[in-house]
Amino acid sequence: MELIQQLINGISLGSIYALIALGYTMVYGIVKLINFAHGDVFMVGAFVGFYSITLLDLSFFPALLLTMAVTAIFGVIIERIAYKPLRNATRIAALITAIGVSLLIEYGFIYFRGAQPEAYPSGVLPTEKISILGVSINSQSIFILCTSVVLMIILQFVVHKTKIGKAMRAVSFDAEAAKLMGINVNNTISATFAIGSALAGAAGVIFGTYYSKIEPLMGIIPGLKAFVAAVLGGIGIIPGAMVGGLLLGVVESLVSAAGYSLWRDAVAFIVLILILIFLPSGLFGKNRREKV
Amino acid sequence: MTILKSAKGFWLSILLSIILFAIIQFLIIGEYLNGFYINTIFFMGINIILAVSLHLIIGITGQFSIGHAGFLAVGAYASAVVSMKLGLPFPLAIIMGGLVAAIAGLVIGIPSLRLKGDYLAIATLGFGEIVRIVFLNIDYVGGASGLQVSHLTTWPWVFVCMMITLLVIRNFTNSTHGRACISIREDETAADAMGINTTYYKVVAFVIGSFFAGIAGSLYAHNFYIIQPSNFGFLKSFDILIYVVLGGLGSMSGAVVAAILLTIISTFLQDFPETRMVIYSILLIVMMIYRPQGLMGTREITSFFKKKKSVEGGPKDDNQHTVA
Numbered sequence: 155m156e157l158i159q160q161l162i163n164g165i166s167l168g169s170i171y172a173l174i175a176l177g178y179t180m181v182y183g184i185v186k187l188i189n190f191a192h193g194d195v196f197m198v199g200a201f202v203g204f205y206s207i208t209l210l211d212l213s214f215f216p217a218l219l220l221t222m223a224v225t226a227i228f229g230v231i232i233e234r235i236a237y238k239p240l241r242n243a244t245r246i247a248a249l250i251t252a253i254g255v256s257l258l259i260e261y262g263f264i265y266f267r268g269a270q271p272e273a274y275p276s277g278v279l280p281t282e283k284i285s286i287l288g289v290s291i292n293s294q295s296i297f298i299l300c301t302s303v304v305l306m307i308i309l310q311f312v313v314h315k316t317k318i319g320k321a322m323r324a325v326s327f328d329a330e331a332a333k334l335m336g337i338n339v340n341n342t343i344s345a346t347f348a349i350g351s352a353l354a355g356a357a358g359v360i361f362g363t364y365y366s367k368i369e370p371l372m373g374i375i376p377g378l379k380a381f382v383a384a385v386l387g388g389i390g391i392i393p394g395a396m397v398g399g400l401l402l403g404v405v406e407s408l409v410s411a412a413g414y415s416l417w418r419d420a421v422a423f424i425v426l427i428l429i430l431i432f433l434p435s436g437l438f439g440k441n442r443r444e445k446v
Numbered sequence: 447m448t449i450l451k452s453a454k455g456f457w458l459s460i461l462l463s464i465i466l467f468a469i470i471q472f473l474i475i476g477e478y479l480n481g482f483y484i485n486t487i488f489f490m491g492i493n494i495i496l497a498v499s500l501h502l503i504i505g506i507t508g509q510f511s512i513g514h515a516g517f518l519a520v521g522a523y524a525s526a527v528v529s530m531k532l533g534l535p536f537p538l539a540i541i542m543g544g545l546v547a548a549i550a551g552l553v554i555g556i557p558s559l560r561l562k563g564d565y566l567a568i569a570t571l572g573f574g575e576i577v578r579i580v581f582l583n584i585d586y587v588g589g590a591s592g593l594q595v596s597h598l599t600t601w602p603w604v605f606v607c608m609m610i611t612l613l614v615i616r617n618f619t620n621s622t623h624g625r626a627c628i629s630i631r632e633d634e635t636a637a638d639a640m641g642i643n644t645t646y647y648k649v650v651a652f653v654i655g656s657f658f659a660g661i662a663g664s665l666y667a668h669n670f671y672i673i674q675p676s677n678f679g680f681l682k683s684f685d686i687l688i689y690v691v692l693g694g695l696g697s698m699s700g701a702v703v704a705a706i707l708l709t710i711i712s713t714f715l716q717d718f719p720e721t722r723m724v725i726y727s728i729l730l731i732v733m734m735i736y737r738p739q740g741l742m743g744t745r746e747i748t749s750f751f752k753k754k755k756s757v758e759g760g761p762k763d764d765n766q767h768t769v770a
Contacts, residue, residue: 188564239735245563246510247738250691253512253684254730261723269720374680378575381568420579423572430569431557 158289160411161404166295166364168403169302173357174380175387175395176309177229177350183326183390184346186245190252191232193377194259195351199225199358200368201263204272214278214363218301221359222352229351230344232259238340256377263370271369274362298360305356306396309349313392318345326390375419382426388436397437455748467605474601484601488669490709491604492662495611497689497705498698499658502615504687505696505744506624507651508631509559510567513574514686516554517656519678520577521547521663523587526595526673531586536598540607540664547660548653550577555652559645562634574683581675592674599669607665611658616698618654627651631696681723688726692733694740699747704740 174196181189202224206217236255240248279297283290313319321342324332333339361376362368383402387394402422409421429436470487473479479487500514525543528534534542558569587593618624626647629637638644667673689708693700708726715722733740 186564188568236731236735240738243734243738246695247734249510249564249567250687251731251734253687254727254734257684257723257727258731261720261727265720265724378571382572385565385568416583417579420576423576426572427558427569427576430561430565434561434565 157411159291160407162289162291162295164404164407165400166298166403167407168383168400169299170357170361170364170399171376171380171383171403172396172399173302173305173353173360174376175383175399176306176392177354178381179384179387179389179392179395180322180346180350182384184322184329184343185237185241185248187237187248188252188381189237189347189350190249190256190377191236191259192350192354193373193375193380194256194263195225195229195232195373196354196358196361196377196380197368197370197373198228198259198263199351199355200362200372201272201358201370202355203359203362204274204368207275207278214297214359217278218356218359221355225355225358226348226352229347229354232351233344233347256374260371260373267370269370271367274366274368276366278363294364298364301356301360305353309353309392312349318342322346379419379422382422385426385436386429388439391436391438394436394438463609467602470605471601485669486709486713487601488599488604488665489713490706491608492665492669493686493689493705493709494608494702495658495662495665496686497693497701498611498615499655499662500686500690501693501696501698501701502618502627502651502658503655504690505694505698505701506619506631507627507648508634509648509652510563511570511652511655512567512680512683512687513570513572513577514655514659515678515680515682516570516574516577517547517551517659518663518666518682518686519574519581519675520550520656521660522667522673522678523581523593523663524660525664526593526667527587529598529668530593530595536603536668539598539668540603540661543664543667544657544660547663548657550660551653551656552649555649555656559648559652571680571683574678574680578675578678581678588674590675592672594672595667595670597668597671599665604665607661611661612698612702614654615658619698623647623650685726688730691730691740694742694744696744697740697742697746700740700742700745703742703747 174192177192177195178189181187181192199221203217203221206212206220207214210217210220212220232255236251237248240251279294282293284293284296285291313322321332321337322345324335324337325339325342329339332342357376358368358373361372379402380399383398384395385398386402387396387398402425405425406418406421409415410418474484496514496518500511503509503511503514521543524546525539528542529536529539554570554573558566558573561569581587582590619628626637626642627650629640629642630644630647634644670677685708689705690701692708693702693704711725712722715725
């Protein structure tokens with residue numbers, strides 16, 4: 155029974171990773187950039203959610219929607235200011251810029267606000283114990299899982315059924331050809347950043363309600379782990395990010411359950427290195443031959 | 447004639463460095479400098495070693511590694527264990543720090559250097575984190591509370607290690623092996639096609655880089671009274687990365703200048719760590735947008751004193767490209 159409970163915890167944690175990983179994977183798929191600042195968008199989302207719950211007295215879902223809107227705009231601003239001028243620069247230059255943006259958000263935030271942590275108000279979501287077949291599950295976990303699943307279904311719908319989704323898929327397949335076909339590549343990239351950042355913001359609010367403690371540097375480790383999740387599933391592949399996130403969350407909970415909770419953070423990176431060495435295209439990726 | 451000329455430059459730089467050493471040694475012995483300035487000078491030396499060792503990996507060989515603090519940590523802990531736990535003399539501790547870090551570089555380099563670009567970056571970042579967490583969980587070295595280390599680092603040691611690092615990496619760059627590494631940076635596929643064993647050279651550069659990072663780690667550990675795993679997080683890796691990127695990917699003197707400048711800046715902003723990081727990050731972003739090749743590009747300081755004549759072989763002085 156203990157094991158099943160740990161699995162459920164793992165899935166809740168994994169769904170947070172999955173939401174962040176989706177942004178990573180979409181951005182990587184379209185501009186081939188590891189957006190290091192994505193973890194910090196997640197952090198900003200957590201804080202926007204916190205302030206909209208405490209200061210504006212919103213309940214969970216309005217706060218979630220407001221946060222998603224704010225982080226979407228935030229993501230687009232980051233893209234327009236920092237990444238757009240580097241569209242044709244080398245990959246390394248773009249990567250270094252991403253690191254710079256990440257540090258700027260973290261320390262800019264501390265500079266203006268201070269580094270003290272905040273505690274999410276309890277009771278944003280009902281916290282009852284539901285017992286099913288002898289396993290007691292926190293109703294929060296179920297809420298979180300449902301919210302994430304709904305967001306992922308909406309994402310799948312947007313990517314596969316709408317015009318902007320079609321444009322995104324086209325640009326990620328071949329940006330030059332998409333441009334020739336009359337797709338506005340810049341707007342499509344901005345839309346990708348907006349959607350990815352909105353998901354990260356949602357993940358931030360969910361993280362805050364689940365773990366209650368938020369701080370300006372909280373985005374670093376979940377951000378890196380979400381990237382691991384994206385690589386695990388095959389970077390650039392949307393279902394891969396979901397599965398990778400859930401898998402990573404479950405693995406982490408199982409490691410904690412086995413009594414090695416201090417090694418939890420290391421496990422994610424060991425998974426990363428193993429997957430990069432043995433299966434570099436990820437679980438869902440196809441191996442492509444490199445052409446010169 | 448040309449041999450004579452380069453020899454002249456060599457003896458000149460030896461002479462200049464001895465004078466520099468003597469001046470600072472005189473200032474320290476004569477107690478003209480207080481502890482704060484001495485510490486800053488030590489940091490400068492250590493940061494120069496770190497910057498130049500990472501320069502070999504990123505700037506010369508073009509392998510984007512952002513886990514350099516991991517090797518620093520390995521060197522620091524290895525040397526601290528040798529000097530504190532085993533009670534062996536300090537020089538041995540320095541060498542052991544370097545050797546253990548080099549072994550770590552070999553172990554991590556062989557599998558991960560099969561990766562390219564972004565993936566290598568992330569793998570090395572992951573490695574750096576794993577090292578930190580491993581030290582956090584080993585009770586023998588004190589876990590999270592850290593390991594007590596006595597203060598053994600002195601100016602002659604810092605200076606000697608720094609000069610050896612500079613000399614080895616400069617000579618390596620100008621040797622056949624260094625040329626092979628540069629060819630990997632410029633185009634790995636082409637280098638492979640020309641018969642260069644790319645994996646071998648990448649690993650060699652990685653191991654040499656981590657060896658010197660380990661040396662820097664030994665000096666770093668014995669400059670503090672305590673070392674903790676939290677000193678070696680990825681922010682430390684980014685610090686080192688910034689030296690190399692700011693100085694110019696591919697320019698050793700650029701890395702040295704950037705390390706000196708940024709050490710001074712961070713010393714002045716010691717009490718305002720947020721301001722320091724905000725300045726660093728804005729510097730990085732603006733640099734990448736307006737001058738992605740860094741301050742010096744791939745040029746060296748000495749090239750400013752030479753007449754504009756491209757040197758036979760080697761990287762062209764007007765090379766505008768950063769690492770491909």
